[in-house]
Amino acid sequence: xxxxxxSPRYKIIExxxxxxxxxxxxxxxxxxxxYQQILGxxxxxxxxxxxxxxxDDSQLPKDRFSxxxxxxxxxxxxxxxxxxxxSAVYLCASSGIQRDNSGANVLTFGAGSRLTVL
Amino acid sequence: AQSVxxxxxxxxxxxxxxxELRCNYSYGATPYLFWYVQSxxxxxxxxxxxxxxDTLVQGIKGFEAEFKRSQSSFNLRxxxxxxxxxxxxxxxVGRNAxxxxxxxxxxxxxxx
Numbered sequence: 001x002x003x004x005x006x007s008p009r010y011k012i013i014e015x016x017x018x019x020x021x022x023x024x025x026x027x028x029x030x031x032x033x034x035y036q037q038i039l040g041x042x043x044x045x046x047x048x049x050x051x052x053x054x055x056d057d058s059q060l061p062k063d064r065f066s067x068x069x070x071x072x073x074x075x076x077x078x079x080x081x082x083x084x085x086x087s088a089v090y091l092c093a094s095s096g097i098q099r100d101n102s103g104a105n106v107l108t109f110g111a112g113s114r115l116t117v118l
Numbered sequence: 119a120q121s122v123x124x125x126x127x128x129x130x131x132x133x134x135x136x137x138e139l140r141c142n143y144s145y146g147a148t149p150y151l152f153w154y155v156q157s158x159x160x161x162x163x164x165x166x167x168x169x170x171x172d173t174l175v176q177g178i179k180g181f182e183a184e185f186k187r188s189q190s191s192f193n194l195r196x197x198x199x200x201x202x203x204x205x206x207x208x209x210x211v212g213r214n215a216x217x218x219x220x221x222x223x224x225x226x227x228x229x230x
Binding site for chain 2 (some may be wrong): 031033041042043044045108111112
């Protein structure tokens with residue numbers, strides 16, 4: 001099956017500019033996540049969607065970050081205006097039920113979008 | 119609150135040598151535990167997971183991990199490391215894979 005697709009892979013912008021990242025999850029995966037991974041740290045959850053609804057956006061800096069998943073498939077994460085501290089890799093992941101007996105969900109990650117804010 | 123500590127920021131091993139990456143967690147209930155690997159420029163790939171049952175878990179690429187409740191640990195092991203195993207490894211804990219808390223990772227370097 002095709003993996004989680006993300007674009008662009010790399011983006012360099014100046015502070016106060018805006019940027020948008022796109023994610024196409026694995027077909028049939030209802031749950032989609034956006035993570036921020038700052039250099040030297042593990043991923044931190046920004047927002048979780050279930051189909052086209054937001055399940056958890058408690059860690060999303062809503063004054064500058066926004067995300068949508070209008071048709072329950074693709075998703076876009078936007079930053080406006082960007083700050084220097086937003087430099088990070090933005091990872092998208094989707095989840096479905098693992099094909100084993102555990103019944104538990106597992107994540108499949110995209111390759112990420114690396115943002116550099118100058 | 120849940121948390122994960124990976125005490126070793128960087129580990130170097132010789133090819134063919136054994137490997138153990140440490141992971142200690144804090145969680146208020148029975149945790150779900152995960153190990154992921156991230157190669158440069160790639161997303162995270164799930165190596166293995168523990169949900170319940172046998173505390174020794176087998177994963178992909180010859181990795182295994184052992185859940186020790188008494189020590190709040192979930193260390194990752196491999197008996198013989200290959201050069202292609204050089205990457206960053208992340209441990210994560212949580213009752214939901216998507217809302218897991220990740221450690222800050224251990225970078226593995228493999229010497230020829």
